[in-house]
Amino acid sequence: MPEPELDQIRQLLKSGGLRVTTPRTTVLQALLAAAGPVTQEQIAQALGKKAPNKVTIYRTLEAFIEADLVHRAFLKDRTWYFEPAHRCSQEQCHPHFSCTRCGRTDCLTEMKMPMAPPVAGYIVQHQRVQLEGLCPRCKAPLHSSAVDIPKTG
Amino acid sequence: MPEPELDQIRQLLKSGGLRVTTPRTTVLQALLAAAGPVTQEQIAQALGKKAPNKVTIYRTLEAFIEADLVHRAFLKDRTWYFEPAHRCSQEQCHPHFSCTRCGRTDCLTEMKMPMAPPVAGYIVQHQRVQLEGLCPRCKAPLHSSAVDIPKTG
DNA sequence: GCCGATGTGCAACTGAGTTGCAAGACAAAT
DNA sequence: ATTTGTCTTGCAACTCAGTTGCACATCGGC
Ligand SMILES: [Zn+2]
Ligand SMILES: [Zn+2]
Ligand SMILES: [Zn+2]
Ligand SMILES: [Zn+2]
Numbered sequence: 001m002p003e004p005e006l007d008q009i010r011q012l013l014k015s016g017g018l019r020v021t022t023p024r025t026t027v028l029q030a031l032l033a034a035a036g037p038v039t040q041e042q043i044a045q046a047l048g049k050k051a052p053n054k055v056t057i058y059r060t061l062e063a064f065i066e067a068d069l070v071h072r073a074f075l076k077d078r079t080w081y082f083e084p085a086h087r088c089s090q091e092q093c094h095p096h097f098s099c100t101r102c103g104r105t106d107c108l109t110e111m112k113m114p115m116a117p118p119v120a121g122y123i124v125q126h127q128r129v130q131l132e133g134l135c136p137r138c139k140a141p142l143h144s145s146a147v148d149i150p151k152t153g
Numbered sequence: 154m155p156e157p158e159l160d161q162i163r164q165l166l167k168s169g170g171l172r173v174t175t176p177r178t179t180v181l182q183a184l185l186a187a188a189g190p191v192t193q194e195q196i197a198q199a200l201g202k203k204a205p206n207k208v209t210i211y212r213t214l215e216a217f218i219e220a221d222l223v224h225r226a227f228l229k230d231r232t233w234y235f236e237p238a239h240r241c242s243q244e245q246c247h248p249h250f251s252c253t254r255c256g257r258t259d260c261l262t263e264m265k266m267p268m269a270p271p272v273a274g275y276i277v278q279h280q281r282v283q284l285e286g287l288c289p290r291c292k293a294p295l296h297s298s299a300v301d302i303p304k305t306g
Numbered sequence: 307g308c309c310g311a312t313g314t315g316c317a318a319c320t321g322a323g324t325t326g327c328a329a330g331a332c333a334a335a336t
Numbered sequence: 337a338t339t340t341g342t343c344t345t346g347c348a349a350c351t352c353a354g355t356t357g358c359a360c361a362t363c364g365g366c
Contacts, residue, residue, distance in 0.1 A: 019311095019312065019313070019362090019363055019364075020363080020364095021312090021313065021314085021362070021363070022362095023313080023314070024313090039353090040353080040354085041353085052314075052315085053314065053315050053316075054315095054353095054354090055314080055315070055316080055354090055355080055356090056313080056314055056315070058353095058354065058355080059313080059314080060313090060314095063313090075228045075231070077353095078228070078231050078322075078323080078352085078353065078354095079352090079353060079354090080353085080354085095269060097272075097275060097277070100278070108272055108275075110272070111269060111270065111272055112270070113269055113270075114267050116248060116264060116266055116282065116284055117264065117265070117266075119250075119261055119263075119264055121288075121289035121292070122250060122261075122284075122286060122287070122288060122289060122292070123286045123287040123292050124250070124284045124285070124286045125253070125285055125286035125287070126284070126285040126286065127282065127283070127284055127285075128282070128283040128284075128285070129269065129280065129281070129282055129283075130280075130281040130282075130283075131269055131275075131277045131279070131280055131281075132277070132278055132279040132280075132281070133275060133276045133277045133278035133279065134275070134276040134278070135274075135275060136274035136275060139274070139275070139276050172331090172332055172333080172342095172343065172344075173332080173333095174331070174332070174343095174344065174345085175331095176344080176345070177344090192322090193322080193323085194322085205345075205346085206345065206346050206347075207322095207323090207346095208323090208324080208325090208345080208346070208347080209344080209345055209346070211322095211323065211324080212344080212345085213344095216344095231321085231322065231323095231353075231354080232321090232322060232323090233322085233323085307366100308365105308366080309364105309365095309366085310363105310364105310365100310366105311362105311363085311364095311365105312361105312362080312363070312364100313360105313361080313362070313363080314359105314360080314361070314362080315358105315359095315360085315361090316357105316358095316359095316360105317356105317357095317358100318355105318356085318357090319354105319355075319356070319357095320353105320354085320355070320356090321352105321353100321354095321355105322351105322352100322353100323350105323351085323352095324349105324350075324351070324352105325348105325349085325350070325351095326347105326348095326349090326350100327346105327347095327348100328345105328346095328347095329344105329345085329346085329347105330343105330344080330345070330346090331342105331343085331344070331345080332341105332342085332343075332344080333340105333341100333342090333343100334339105334340090334341095334342100335338105335339085335340085335341105336337100336338080336339075336340095
């Protein structure tokens with residue numbers, strides 16, 4: 001992933017009313033380059049030597065969330081996964097699918113999940129859907145060549 | 154909550170292939186007496202002086218889950234909420250509603266949430282729905298008498 | 307370039323949940 | 337009722353994502 005539009009990143013930050021700093025540009029870059037939701041640790045790993053301090057990454061993510069650039073996608077094994085906020089409506093984010101075999105979690109950005117029916121007395125502002133089952137990689141593994149079980153998705 | 158059928162509790166444990174012990178009966182009692190999902194801490198608090206050791210409560214809950222008496226309802230603020238497994242189908246548990254104002258979480262046991270449409274390549278075995286918004290207690294508080302904001306739901 | 311407002315790094319902390327192990331309680335067999 | 341092997345419990349110490357306080361560095365408007 002060769003520098004995805006470094007100036008656009010700066011632009012994004014400014015549009016969110018955020019000061020442009022090195023940690024913020026690199027963290028945002030990592031988020032945009034990632035295939036799906038990522039943890040603080042995964043961001044740090046992806047940035048390797050250039051990674052800011054752990055605390056800074058958390059505070060940066062917090063600032064991004066405040067500015068609606070990023071949101072918390074889901075909690076898994078007691079750790080948060082973050083992802084860019086595009087492709088999410090106010091009412092509901094796309095569903096996320098966790099494979100019970102390989103542990104990976106995919107964004108089902110295509111799926112149109114119906115909103116919950118109204119419930120007397122409640123005002124539903126946001127809906128979050130998590131699905132579990134077998135992912136394409138693990139479903140009916142041809143022959144014996146299954147999938148190397150990775151740590152995270 | 155005056156001893157909800159102590160013998161039935163023993164029966165439940167045995168039916169799950171579990172040994173009958175004091176910690177198990179009291180913890181199961183607390184779970185059944187609770188209005189909704191509860192944390193380890195809330196169980197301990199509800200049992201007060203009679204509460205078993207924290208580790209024992211966790212291991213007890215684990216055993217209950219194994220025996221399908223209890224399940225993990227949802228993760229909130231990095232802590233698990235547990236509830237009895239009745240009222241849950243294999244395919245999906247009832248949705249849970251978290252109020253963004255008072256922080257309470259309610260079981261929407263009545264709500265019939267449609268299952269996610271099939272996605273090419275995936276096998277969906279379980280669906281979990283979390284809703285957020287305003288609960289009846291916080292929605293349009295008449296006059297100024299809102300709700301005392303509690304710590305947890 | 308200067309300076310107040312923001313952002314960053316470090317070390318120490320928090321708190322839910324886990325692990326290893328010795329001591330205790332259950333229940334099946336005698 | 338006593339024995340006996342197995343499963344449970346409690347304690348202390350640990351883990352690990354995330355947070356906090358504070359001194360120092362950086363940003364960007366002037
Ligand atoms: Zn898989
Ligand atoms: Zn996603
Ligand atoms: Zn409320
Ligand atoms: Zn529930």
